[in-house]
Amino acid sequence: MRLVELAAWKVTLPLKQRIRHASHDRDASTNVVVRCRTDKGVAGWGEGVPRPYVTGETPDSCLQRFAEADLGTLEGDLRDWPDVIAAVEAIGLKNDAQDLRGCSNNALRCAIELAVLDAAGQTLEEPLSVVIDHVPEAKQVEYQRPEIRYSTTITAMDAWAQRKSAIKMRVYDFRQCKIKVGVPDQDDIETVARLRKWLGRRCNLRVDANEAWDADTAIRQIRRLEPFRITAVEQPLPHEDIDQLPAVRAETRTPIMLDESCTSAHDVTRAIDEKLAELLNIRLSKCGGYIACLRMAAQARAAGLGYQLGCHPGESPILSAAGRHWACTVGGTWYLEGSYDRHLLTEILAEPDITFRYGGLAPAINRPGLGITVNETALLKLASDPIVRTLGPLRP
Numbered sequence: 001m002r003l004v005e006l007a008a009w010k011v012t013l014p015l016k017q018r019i020r021h022a023s024h025d026r027d028a029s030t031n032v033v034v035r036c037r038t039d040k041g042v043a044g045w046g047e048g049v050p051r052p053y054v055t056g057e058t059p060d061s062c063l064q065r066f067a068e069a070d071l072g073t074l075e076g077d078l079r080d081w082p083d084v085i086a087a088v089e090a091i092g093l094k095n096d097a098q099d100l101r102g103c104s105n106n107a108l109r110c111a112i113e114l115a116v117l118d119a120a121g122q123t124l125e126e127p128l129s130v131v132i133d134h135v136p137e138a139k140q141v142e143y144q145r146p147e148i149r150y151s152t153t154i155t156a157m158d159a160w161a162q163r164k165s166a167i168k169m170r171v172y173d174f175r176q177c178k179i180k181v182g183v184p185d186q187d188d189i190e191t192v193a194r195l196r197k198w199l200g201r202r203c204n205l206r207v208d209a210n211e212a213w214d215a216d217t218a219i220r221q222i223r224r225l226e227p228f229r230i231t232a233v234e235q236p237l238p239h240e241d242i243d244q245l246p247a248v249r250a251e252t253r254t255p256i257m258l259d260e261s262c263t264s265a266h267d268v269t270r271a272i273d274e275k276l277a278e279l280l281n282i283r284l285s286k287c288g289g290y291i292a293c294l295r296m297a298a299q300a301r302a303a304g305l306g307y308q309l310g311c312h313p314g315e316s317p318i319l320s321a322a323g324r325h326w327a328c329t330v331g332g333t334w335y336l337e338g339s340y341d342r343h344l345l346t347e348i349l350a351e352p353d354i355t356f357r358y359g360g361l362a363p364a365i366n367r368p369g370l371g372i373t374v375n376e377t378a379l380l381k382l383a384s385d386p387i388v389r390t391l392g393p394l395r396p
Contacts, residue, residue, distance in 0.1 A: 001078045001123040002039045003391050006115065008066045009033050009383035010059040011316070014346045019155050019313045029314020032062045033379065034111040036074075036119050044119025045374045047318040048107030049285040054260050055103040062108040067387050069093050069108075074116065075391050081134040084120040085291060088113045103263035106288040113289040114322050114370070121369030128370055129325040131290060138294040141301050143331025148324070150360040151176030151204075151335045154195060156183040162191065166198035173359040176204040176335055178234070181221070182212025189224050196228045206335070208234035211260055215244040222252040232279055232334070235259040245276045255279050259310065263287055268296055272303040279334060283310040284322055297330055311338035316379075317350035321370040324354060328364040347382070350374045 012030045019026050034046040050057035070092030078084045091112060093105040121128050132138050152174045154165050169177060179195055181188040188207075196205060207230055213221060218236040225233075234257040237244060242261050249256055257279035258271055263286055271277055280300050282293050293309075300307045309327050311319070315338065323338040339362055341348055342355040350372040356362040365371035 001042075001084070001120055002076065003036050003074050003078070003116070003119070004039050005037045005391060006066075006071065006074075006112065006389045007035050007386040008063055008111070009380070009386050010063060011379060011383045013314050013316060013349075013382060015314060015344055016346055017344070026314070029312070030059045031314065031316065032059055032066075032107060032111050033316070033318065033383070034066070034115040035376075036115040038119055038123060040123070042119050042122050043374075043376075044115045044117070044122065044369065045318050046111040046114030046116070046118065047285070047316055047322075048109070048111035049312040049315060049319070050107040051286070051312065054286055055106045055263055056099070057104065057107050062111070063384075063387055065094050065105060065108055066112070066389070069112075069389075071389055071391060078120065081120065081124070081131065084116060085131070085134055088116050088289075089291065101264050101266050103267075103286075103288065106263060106292075107285045109292075110285045110289040113291065114284075114318065117290060118369040125368050127325060127366055127368060128290070128322065129329045129364070131325075132294055132329045135291055135294050137298045138330075141294070141297045141330050141332055143329070145328045145331075145364065147361055147363050148327050148336055149175060150339055150356045150362060151178060151337060152360065153178045153180070153208075153337070155180045156186050159194065162195060163198055166195050170199055170203070174203070175360070176206070178335070178337075179205060179207050180210065181207045181225075182209035188221055192225055192228045192230070205230050206232040206234065206257075208259070209236045211235050211238040213237060215241065215248055218248050219251045222248070222254055226252070226254055230254055232257045234281060235261065242276055243274065246274065249275070249277075255306070257281055257308070262296075265292070265296060265299060268299050268305075272299075272305065278306060280305055280307040281310040282307050283312060284319060284326065285312060285315075286310075290322055290326060293326060294330070297332070301332055306332065306334045308335040309333055309337065311340070313340070313344065315340075316345070317341050317348065317354060317372050318370065318374065320354055321350075321365060321372045324362060324365050325370070347378060349379045349382075
């Protein structure tokens with residue numbers, strides 16, 4: 001495979017409903033989409049979801065760094081998966097001097113990597129899921145599944161809207177649900193009590209505070225929520241305060257999950273060394289791409305930590321498909337999030353429709369590459385002007 005061009009856009013995807021939590025409130029998601037082309041006319045697609053309050057990236061900063069990136073490792077013949085993996089991991093992106101955690105290019109790196117992996121899969125006529133066979137560290141977490149079951153989320157909203165959402169989810173037979181807590185005008189205890197009643201005793205409930213609490217508040221709130229049999233508390237403290245998490249863990253029973261504080265191998269190492277949490281929320285865009293997330297899961301497993309595959313609200317089918325491949329090949333996941341496409345986006349930009357089905361169930365994708373066909377005409381209607389990078393032959 002020889003790549004001849006990469007192009008990047010900002011793409012704003014309107015949402016069918018407002019998503020509200022303690023860190024942000026949005027009715028659209030502005031993502032970065034990358035397309036690569038080969039000399040044989042194959043187009044590969046990738047996507048990143050920059051969130052400035054998580055990795056410090058914005059859509060504009062991603063495009064700027066795309067324009068400045070050293071893409072030399074992508075030039076010349078990429079003959080097999082090891083060639084492709086080595087090339088995408090060696091892409092040169094300008095680092096933020098203050099980025100000690102190594103996450104300031106994660107969304108952009110994810111978008112570029114997925115585009116190249118998609119093109120490679122199409123060229124080699126193999127699905128993206130086979131990448132795990134070429135990442136030696138990931139063998140310990142490999143577990144092939146023909147079908148997976150996604151969980152669902154109830155965001156901060158009024159009681160009537162929550163009731164309506166909960167009833168839909170119960171009828172739809174979801175087995176797991178995440179509840180957003182920590183929003184100033186919401187009584188968390190009343191909310192979780194109400195949703196436990198409406199979702200039923202069998203539903204696995206967890207909560208996500210999105211950095212809303214200090215340590216004392218976290219201890220108090222978690223203790224008050226534990227009678228409702230919650231199974232995890234996601235990111236109870238701001239990232240700058242996570243050194244207090246061991247004290248929170250000592251005073252509560254429910255497993256703690258890191259999200260905003262889980263963006264890189266550096267973060268995972270800190271979580272292990274300082275005993276900050278029992279669980280990690282791994283997201284493809286937030287954590288720097290498909291391959292990095294395989295390694296993070298393996299690092300967590302080796303240290304006895306659990307993990308989930310998360311998603312960003314507003315992901316297009318590009319990231320949904322990538323997440324499906326990852327989820328269907330990685331074992332040990334506590335929860336799976338993603339593939340909300342038809343339920344959340346006003347416009348579906350690819351086919352076939354890979355939105356999860358009844359019960360959150362979704363089959364593995366066995367088609368080459370990502371296994372979807374992007375509707376480029378529809379996507380470009382929502383996009384900025386592109387930044388285009390032309391690739392030459394292999395450098396001497």
